[in-house]
Structure formats: structure tokens, C-alpha cells
Amino acid sequence: MTLKLGVPSKGRLMEKTFDWFGASGVTLSRTGSDREYAASVDGIDGVELVLLSAGEIPRELAAGRIHLGVTGSDLVREKLGAWEEKVIELAPMGFGHADLIIAVPKCWVDVNTLDDLDAVAAAFRAKHGFRLRIATKYHRLIRDHLRDHGVADYQLVDSQGATEGTIKNETAEAVADITSTGETLRANHLKILSGRPVHKSQATLFKSRKAVWTKAQRATLVELRAKLGVDR
Amino acid sequence: MTDKARVRSEATRLLRFFEDHGASVVEADILQPAETLLDLYGEDIRARAFVTHDPDFGEAMLRPDFTVPVVQMHMAGGAEPARYAYMGEVFRAQAETAHRSSEYFQVGYEVFDRAAPIEADAEVFALLLDVLAPLNLRAATGDMGLLLAAVRGLRTTDRRKAALLRHIWRPRRFRALLDRFAGRAPLPEGREALLNMADPMAAGGTHIGLRARAEIAERVEALREDAAANPISAQEVDLLDDLFGLRETTENVLSHLRDIAVDMPAIAQAVDRLEIRAEALARRGVDVATLDFEGSYGRTSMEYYDGFVFGFYAENRPDLPPVATGGRYDALTRVLGNQNGEGREIPAVGGVIRPELTLHLMGEVMR
Numbered sequence: 001m002t003l004k005l006g007v008p009s010k011g012r013l014m015e016k017t018f019d020w021f022g023a024s025g026v027t028l029s030r031t032g033s034d035r036e037y038a039a040s041v042d043g044i045d046g047v048e049l050v051l052l053s054a055g056e057i058p059r060e061l062a063a064g065r066i067h068l069g070v071t072g073s074d075l076v077r078e079k080l081g082a083w084e085e086k087v088i089e090l091a092p093m094g095f096g097h098a099d100l101i102i103a104v105p106k107c108w109v110d111v112n113t114l115d116d117l118d119a120v121a122a123a124f125r126a127k128h129g130f131r132l133r134i135a136t137k138y139h140r141l142i143r144d145h146l147r148d149h150g151v152a153d154y155q156l157v158d159s160q161g162a163t164e165g166t167i168k169n170e171t172a173e174a175v176a177d178i179t180s181t182g183e184t185l186r187a188n189h190l191k192i193l194s195g196r197p198v199h200k201s202q203a204t205l206f207k208s209r210k211a212v213w214t215k216a217q218r219a220t221l222v223e224l225r226a227k228l229g230v231d232r
Numbered sequence: 233m234t235d236k237a238r239v240r241s242e243a244t245r246l247l248r249f250f251e252d253h254g255a256s257v258v259e260a261d262i263l264q265p266a267e268t269l270l271d272l273y274g275e276d277i278r279a280r281a282f283v284t285h286d287p288d289f290g291e292a293m294l295r296p297d298f299t300v301p302v303v304q305m306h307m308a309g310g311a312e313p314a315r316y317a318y319m320g321e322v323f324r325a326q327a328e329t330a331h332r333s334s335e336y337f338q339v340g341y342e343v344f345d346r347a348a349p350i351e352a353d354a355e356v357f358a359l360l361l362d363v364l365a366p367l368n369l370r371a372a373t374g375d376m377g378l379l380l381a382a383v384r385g386l387r388t389t390d391r392r393k394a395a396l397l398r399h400i401w402r403p404r405r406f407r408a409l410l411d412r413f414a415g416r417a418p419l420p421e422g423r424e425a426l427l428n429m430a431d432p433m434a435a436g437g438t439h440i441g442l443r444a445r446a447e448i449a450e451r452v453e454a455l456r457e458d459a460a461a462n463p464i465s466a467q468e469v470d471l472l473d474d475l476f477g478l479r480e481t482t483e484n485v486l487s488h489l490r491d492i493a494v495d496m497p498a499i500a501q502a503v504d505r506l507e508i509r510a511e512a513l514a515r516r517g518v519d520v521a522t523l524d525f526e527g528s529y530g531r532t533s534m535e536y537y538d539g540f541v542f543g544f545y546a547e548n549r550p551d552l553p554p555v556a557t558g559g560r561y562d563a564l565t566r567v568l569g570n571q572n573g574e575g576r577e578i579p580a581v582g583g584v585i586r587p588e589l590t591l592h593l594m595g596e597v598m599r
Contacts, residue, residue, distance in 0.1 A: 107437060109426060109436045113421055124443060143275050143279055145277075147279075152399070156278075194421045212372075
């Protein structure tokens with residue numbers, strides 16, 4: 001039985017992942033036509049490459065259908081409840097950096113911290129009759145973060161794209177999204193709350209706790225770790 | 233743990249007990265409108281409840297408890313005073329602790345009685361104590377009304393009191409606010425710079441969003457006022473800490489509370505109520521000389537409980553959740569009443585038992 005390694009199937013994340021493994025002598029490549037999701041691994045025996053959407057890799061790891069997987073640390077935390085019981089972080093890979101942040105209109109001169117956001121949420125609800133809306137697609141991460149900081153009287157509204165535009169359109173009062181430079185936020189008259197980001201994400205190699213590991217697969221993992229210099 | 237049919241028959245036994253003591257048996261829908269629960273408990277409830285969706289009904293939750301539907305049913309036209317009993321499954325998503333069951337039975341008893349709230353407190357507690365007596369459980373009690381009265385009586389601004397009251401069920405947040413209002417913690421980042429600006433509104437640039445300029449200006453003004461207000465005194469903070477830290481028997485706590493009330497007269501009435509309740513409990517055969525009282529009981533897990541609160545625990549099984557919990561939740565009926573736009577409030581007290589736990593513990597007692 002081969003060890004299944006799940007890797008994002010397209011774009012920069014795939015290329016960078018290929019480079020990262022390649023630098024340690026493990027050559028991952030797509031084979032066949034551009035449209036065909038077939039792949040090969042050279043430099044180590046017993047590893048099978050599975051090309052998947054980065055968003056599906058957390059689920060496949062948790063189901064144990066792949067042994068290892070590369071995806072954003074944000075996606076694992078967002079998509080898996082009690083993620084630490086399902087996967088182990090083997091190695092941060094040093095690319096795909098992005099911060100999950102909460103941003104509010106720059107014109108909210110009275111708001112800098114979560115503390116302020118909480119106070120504003122109370123006043124907003126009293127004034128407008130509904131809970132202050134935060135647009136995001138990171139529901140679990142944001143909800144946990146706001147609960148840990150004791151923020152109340154808000155609601156999360158789902159936004160799968162163009163999230164920064166929701167405030168101007170008056171479908172949300174604040175946003176929570178991934179940003180690397182903050183450029184789009186500034187262009188939309190938004191500012192990031194001070195303090196640490198909700199999560200500092202990067203591409204990460206994960207190991208599944210839920211997959212069945214045969215003796216041969218364990219041996220392959222030991223060899224792969226040695227090549228990659230991953231000691232966990 | 234135990235098979236469902238046996239739990240159901242244990243639930244039925246408990247239900248009959250309450251029925252025999254004068255309760256009307258009521259049912260509640262399993263599908264509850266999500267909006268009502270979200271408005272009450274906030275976004276957190278999504279992590280704890282099962283959310284489902286129907287094209288017509290909209291977003292719904294599998295009932296996480298019976299309290300809300302029973303209060304709504306009563307508000308829609310129940311006669312008063314009223315005593316209700318119910319049994320059925322509740323559903324709780326257990327994302328973080330994957331090891332607890334996500335559906336289980338509850339049997340509950342709720343009393344709506346305007347005329348004699350303290351008697352009703354004692355009645356509910358004594359009834360639960362009675363039905364649970366064979367299990368030798370430890371009962372813990374508290375009184376959120378005492379804490380609320382203490383906060384309302386602080387010598388500080390109404391805004392600060394409102395902020396503290398809003399977070400009384402979130403102890404960490406409450407502590408952070410109290411420390412700030414007492415001048416023990418620094419101002420939040422950026423606050424001082426804002427207060428020092430001659431025209432802070434000018435720094436905002438283009439205005440966007442539903443929150444109006446006037447609302448922003450109003451809060452800037454409120455922050456200025458707050459910065460000028462005197463800190464809450466160290467003496468008052470110490471008294472609050474005394475209250476939160478109380479852990480004594482009900483009998484002993486009364487004299488301790490009388491001492492605190494000398495310096496904090498705002499709690500005197502709440503202490504009177506506690507004393508009258510202790511007498512009412514004693515008349516119903518509760519041994520108040522050994523009944524535990526915990527100052528902070530009910531602060532972490534019982535949002536909207538604003539008076540007498542209690543729980544029953546299997547002391548040799550700390551791994552189990554409480555076998556029964558309950559208390560007075562006038563605040564919840566007030567909020568629900570406002571949601572209906574009627575502004576009604578109905579004093580309410582009740583408790584729930586988990587029959588799978590009573591059944592399980594009964595088995596252990598028998599062995």
C-alpha cells in the first residue's frame with residue numbers, strides 16, 4: 001500500500017508545494033494533459049500523489065483518505081472541529097502567508113480594539129434593533145476568537161467573495177478576512193483592528209491521525225521525513 | 233451508556249412525579265426558529281446547536297433546551313400561576329469535546345408565579361431535591377440577583393454599570409472591564425491618542441456603512457466622559473471579589489453577607505431575599521445548615537439566570553455533567569417579551585433533570 005499525499009491541484013500553492021518538496025529531492029509533477037489530474041512522485045518509493053482542491057484537503061485528512069496533506073493552516077482550523085484530534089502539523093512550509101484579520105470602516109475613529117468593537121456592537125444593537133453584522137467565510141475561527149475575547153451582540157453573515165465591499169453596500173458593518181498586504185482593505189476605506197491577527201496562516205504539511213497506517217506506510221513516512229528534514 | 237427505551241421510561245417516571253405535584257404536561261417542537269435563539273444567546277449558540285435549513289421555515293435549530301419554547305407557549309396565553317412539566321430530547325453539538333452525547337433526554341419543571349417568587353424558588357428546588365434524594369447528590373446554590381444588585385449599586389457611571397451588567401455572565405470580560413474602570417488596567421490601545429485629538433472625527437476620512445457619523449461622534453463623547461470619571465474604588469472592587477469568592481453553607485453565608493452589606497448597602501434587599509428563601513427552603517425540609525452556597529455559581533454557563541441558581545452533582549463522578557440544574561430566569565422572559573414587541577415579563581423559575589444520568593447513578597447505588 002502506498003502512502004497518499006494530498007497536494008493542492010492548481011495555481012501558485014501547487015507550484016510552491018512542488019518546489020518545497022523538490023528542494024529536498026522529492027520531485028512531484030503533474031503528468032498527462034493540462035486538464036488531467038494525474039501526477040507522479042520521483043525520489044522516493046511508495047508515495048502516491050493525490051491532487052485535490054486546497055479546501056478539501058482538511059476533510060480528506062480528517063476522514064483518513066489521505067495520509068499527508070498540504071493546505072493552509074487556516075483551512076484546517078476553519079473546516080475541522082477539534083482539529084488537533086484529527087491531524088498533526090508536521091511542518092510549516094514558509095509560503096502562502098496570510099493573516100486572518102477583523103476590519104472596520106476607517107471612519108470609525110472610536111474603534112481600535114476588540115474591546116471597542118464589543119462596546120460598539122452593544123450600542124449598534126440598541127440603536128438599530130439587530131446585531132452588528134460581520135461578513136466572513138471563516139465562521140468557526142471568528143466565532144471562537146470573539147467568544148474567547150468576550151465579544152457579544154454581533155452576527156456573522158456569510159460572504160464567499162468581495163467581502164470588503166459589504167460595508168459600503170450596507171450588508172455588513174465589519175469584515176473578517178484573509179489579507180497579506182492589506183491593500184484591498186485600504187482601497188475600501190477599511191482598517192484592521194490592532195493586536196494580533198485572529199490567525200497567522202501559512203501552507204503547512206499535515207499528517208492524518210485518522211488514516212490507517214500500515215507498517216510499510218510508516219516506513220515510507222520515516223524515509224520521507226528524513227529527506228525533508230522534518231523531525232516531528 | 234444505557235439504551236434509549238430505558239432512559240425514556242425513567243424520563244416518564246420523573247415526568248409523572250412532577251405531574252403528581254400539580255404540573256400540566258406540555259410538549260415543544262423539536263425544530264425551533266434559529267433567529268429567536270440567536271438573538272438570545274448570540275452567535276455562540278451556532279457552535280452548540282444543530283442548525284438546519286428549510287426553504288419555507290428558514291433557518292431552524294434542533295431545540296437545545298425547552299426553556300425558550302415553554303416560556304413562549306406560556307406567554308402566548310397560559311393562565312397564571314402555572315406549573316409545567318415536560319420531557320424529551322435536546323440536541324447539543326459537541327464540536328470541541330467530541331466525547332459527550334449530542335442528543336439526550338431532559339425532564340423539566342417550570343413555575344410561572346408572580347405572587348410568590350421566593351416560595352416558587354424553594355418549591356422547585358425542594359421538589360428536585362426530593363425526587364433526586366436516593367442518589368445522594370451534592371447540591372450547589374448561588375444567587376445571581378445578589379451579584380446584579382452589587383453591580384447596580386457601584387458608585388460609578390450608569391454606562392459603566394451597564395457595561396458590567398452586560399458581561400456578568402462572561403467572567404473574564406467582566407474582570408477586564410472592572411480592572412479598567414477601577415484604574416487597575418491601562419486604557420485600550422489607541423484610546424489616549426483618540427482622546428487627545430482636537431477633532432477626532434476629521435481623522436476618519438470617507439464615511440461608509442450603516443453606522444452613522446452621529447453614532448461615532450456620540451461614542452467619542454461617551455469615551456471622553458468615561459475618561460473623566462473617577463475610578464471605581466479599591467474598596468468596592470474588594471467587596472465584589474468577596475461576593476464572587478463566597479463558598480459557605482447557606483446558613484453561614486447569611487452572616488457573612490450581612491457584614492458585606494454594611495459597606496455595600498445596595499445588596500441589603502437581595503440578602504433579605506436570600507434569608508427569606510433560606511427559611512422557605514427550611515420549611516420544605518431542606519437542610520440549609522449543610523446546603524452549599526457559591527458566590528459565583530451560575531456565572532459561566534447560565535446566561536439570563538438572574539436570581540436563585542442551583543445544580544445537583546454526583547460527587548464521586550466528577551466526569552459526569554450535572555445531573556440537574558435550574559434557577560430563576562426573569563431576565564430571559566423579559567428579553568423574549570421584548571422580542572414579541574409586547575414588553576411583557578413573567579417571573580419564572582425551573583429546573584431540568586437528565587434521566588440517563590439518574591438511571592445510570594441509580595444502577596451504581598443498587599450495586
